[in-house]
Amino acid sequence: MASFAAQAALRAKWTDLVESTDVSTNVTSGMKSVVGWLKQASLDVREVGRRTLTNLSMPQEKITILHYNDVYNVDQGKAARFLTAIKQFDSETPLVLFSGDALSPSMLSTLTSGAQMVPVLNAVGTHCAVFGNHDFDFGLEVLSKRVLDTNFPWLMSNVIDNETGRALGDGKVTHAVDWKSKRIGLIGLVEKEWLETLATINPDEVTYIDFVEAGQKLTSQLKQEGCDIVIALTHMRMPNDMKLAEKCDEIDLILGGHDHVYSVEIVNNKYIIKSGTDFDHFSKITLKFESGSHGFDITVDKIKVDEMYDADPDLSIELEQYTELIEGKMDEVLGEFNVELDGRFEMIRTSETNLGNWVCDVILAATKADLVILNSGTLRSDCIHPAGPFTMRDLMMIVPITDPLTVIELTGREIIEALENGVSMYPKLEGRFPQVAGISFAFYPGRTPGNRIERDLVKIGDEYLKPDSKYQLATKTYLRQGSDGYTVFKQAPIIVDEENCLELGLAIQNHFNAIKIRLGKTKQCSKHRQSLVTLSRRHSLVRMLDGGDLDGPTPLRKHLPNSDAVPEKVPRFSRRASLDELENESCLLTPRIERRIITLTEQLGKDLLAEKERSFSDTSIIPEENEISPQDYS
Structure with a gap:
């Protein structure tokens, strides 16, 4: 177990290390891995800043974001209908973002350790996600396999695994994308309340950074390095999302999970959006930018997924293999x-x-x-x-x-x-x-x-x-x-x-x-x-x-x-x-x-x-x- 002093040292170094690419030659060996982790986060941000406009597509004044969170049951065609509903917006080249909780719980996940969710997350075109508490239900070894099988990055911006010195779950600290005419920075923040309840994670072996402090530091860094807007993907209760919105002026949009409700709030002139649960709804978020400006207007459409959407045939066939695997799993x-x-x-x-x-x-x-x-x-x-x-x-x-x-x-x-x-x-x-x-x-x-x-x-x-x-x-x-x-x-x-x-x-x-x-x-x-x-x-x-x-x-x-x-x-x-x-x-x-x-x-x-x-x-x-x-x- 990491001592209190060691955790305090990790915690105290966080601010300086995020802002610096220089690694002191006299840091302890235990600190070096954490230094490397935070240094890489800073380098990732700087890499975005070095990209030039010549690498971007022609400027456009509208960006579409599709957001979903907390999805569990793929049976009865729910996931396949969800994919059909997502695809209707393909012509708008949407940025698809996910706010955590997919691998568990469900009866099928009990047998597959969440493997059936991977083709769904990939098929809907997810571009980035933050970990949710239930994504850790099967432990880090299983989570690592699932992350490798997905074709998008996962974020964990404010929790360090003391054993590895990296973000818990081997997530990224920040991620940035060039989307149409804009550079979009992404961070993933979680609350301490659920982190302390994880049965498969030893709380003494992680270092938690307060989500407000992490949000302020990382957002400021992303803005300094050239991001036009910063979106926080969160897996927290609404009161903590509201606190984040109130305290972090530079965050432009908060897309949350954890609360199994559809909710749109405005705090400190920024939107907090939670997009329901279990493939029943998602959000279509349209950002309209004024010409030559980083300011934008936002509209939010609640998309209900029901029987009016046909199940996507390819995904339906792919998911059938998991139901066929059940009998074989029974003798494990x-x-x-x-x-x-x-x-x-x-x-x-x-x-x-x-x-x-x-x-x-x-x-x-x-x-x-x-x-x-x-x-x-x-x-x-x-x-x-x-x-x-x-x-x-x-x-x-x-x-x-x-x-x-x-x-x-x-x-x-x-x-x-x-x-x-x-x-x-x-x-x-x-x-x-x-x-x-x-x-x-x-x-x-x-x-x-x-x-x-x-x-x-x-x-x-x-x-x-x-x-x-x-x-x-x-x-x-x-x-x-x-x-x-x-x-x-x-x-x-x-x-x-x-x-x-x-x-x-x-x-x-x-x-x-x-x-x-x-x-x-x-x-x-x-x-x-x-x-x-x-x-x-x-x-x-x-x-x-x-x-x-x-x-x-x-x-x-x-x-x-x-x-x-x-x-x-x-x-x-x-x-x-x-x-x-x-x-x-x-x-x-x-x-x-x-x-x-x-x-x-x-x-x-x-x-x-x-x-x-x-x-x-x-x-x-x-x-x-x-x-x-x-x-x-x-």
């Missing part, structure tokens, strides 16, 4: 389990199972939430999966539909309410019965619904649940909307929405891929991969190494009676080794029953409550002074 081996997985409805809808535990652990690691509650109806195979190779067919049997995930915030009291709903129909084989991770609970099936959860035995990680404390819970969007009786989720604040979360099937695929990376079974050698270990397990280990089990809020520690000893710091290498052991354990693929869900009799309930009381009486809880910060070990 994702990983190998050392134990059988129990997905039988009679078990998974009434009790804890190792399949439910494993799936929920994957969600917990991918979302970095405190806990997971998943309705068992999500897991559809209704069979025992034997130990041995686990294929895409097995995955599709278990999770046959696209299931977006989300993270919400709940109080302890609301979590208990959700659990009460989950066990309310027991012993009926209802899909609302929960499978969980990061939480353990016990319930009395003989009591009336709504009074079955033993509240004093609910634990979040190592700590007993506190009714008024707030916790981050990962679940499906389906449940967040109140389905299956989980109405308590409907009003919960959304911490990470489905747009910034992985789809469940993809999270599982990424887990297998992370194991391969961990074991050195892929070509990629990178720290960027989905986590194999949940944060709760990491925190449990850290607390254990710091001085014993935790049995209360973070500032409290459990000490043996009559012991005044202060836990010694655990050396960093010991901590790292122990975390490595956790990851190695996850690679073994041996999920098991862990008493996350306990079915109580009245007597067993009394026994467990008495055991809890004894554990408290045998120890004393004292405030810990001089709390050791985790940074001390980094």
Whole structure:
């Protein structure tokens, strides 16, 4: 992991390096790659500036731009009709620009890792694009392959990959084109909010440059080097696009994505345009320049793509090959389990199972939430999966539909309410019965619904649940909307929405891929991969190494009676080794029953409550002074 000081150094050098082609001879080796990256960005801009008007076509006073963003599903002729709609403007020689999100999520992408989107992006004549968050869903190795297969540049102007010293995803920092009578500069900006949610990218291994600062610096540079106008391709929420428009006077036009809406706003005398989603719409933007001037008037036409457009026959034929590939992909081996997985409805809808535990652990690691509650109806195979190779067919049997995930915030009291709903129909084989991770609970099936959860035995990680404390819970969007009786989720604040979360099937695929990376079974050698270990397990280990089990809020520690000893710091290498052991354990693929869900009799309930009381009486809880910060070990 890059140290804070190293990242600060990268960040501090950004401004000077963008503006200079001179590389100091005394920079560190770690900085040289970043220097080269930023130097190349500056050289790219200067190359545009050196081009002369003799290389341009005859001046024209009108430029047509076609813009689209956030496209996912190519089936049912949507993509092929979209191409036909785009082609109707071929006579105007349009500049086609894309604002990110194509490779995921969709059911077909789950099987092809987004390969089916490449011929579409190429066929519509895309000239330049910015990366979207979902373009990273399958990891950098897959993204690199997709970028190589497209015939246009991708931009990432304000995020550095610390491992390579280049733009994240091997994108370009800037791009410029000579279009009719004008020179057009392009930059690609993203927001930090979604960058921090990427399951396949290690946030400690990237350096983020604020989009306003990057926009100001790069736009100024492009204008100085001869660009007539600068267009920012963005993948950000509208408030950040509006902030960019307000703060960056020299940007002429903002073409955005990420928000799945069609929207046109004017801020600081510049247009912000978002062009819908999923091949349903695109924008035709006409720039009309006054003769001999860089000033222009703009008109925006919203183009709706529906059945009035015939599907392009050539693209339709090309996309058919991907549907034919599906059957072959079904036998692809994702990983190998050392134990059988129990997905039988009679078990998974009434009790804890190792399949439910494993799936929920994957969600917990991918979302970095405190806990997971998943309705068992999500897991559809209704069979025992034997130990041995686990294929895409097995995955599709278990999770046959696209299931977006989300993270919400709940109080302890609301979590208990959700659990009460989950066990309310027991012993009926209802899909609302929960499978969980990061939480353990016990319930009395003989009591009336709504009074079955033993509240004093609910634990979040190592700590007993506190009714008024707030916790981050990962679940499906389906449940967040109140389905299956989980109405308590409907009003919960959304911490990470489905747009910034992985789809469940993809999270599982990424887990297998992370194991391969961990074991050195892929070509990629990178720290960027989905986590194999949940944060709760990491925190449990850290607390254990710091001085014993935790049995209360973070500032409290459990000490043996009559012991005044202060836990010694655990050396960093010991901590790292122990975390490595956790990851190695996850690679073994041996999920098991862990008493996350306990079915109580009245007597067993009394026994467990008495055991809890004894554990408290045998120890004393004292405030810990001089709390050791985790940074001390980094």
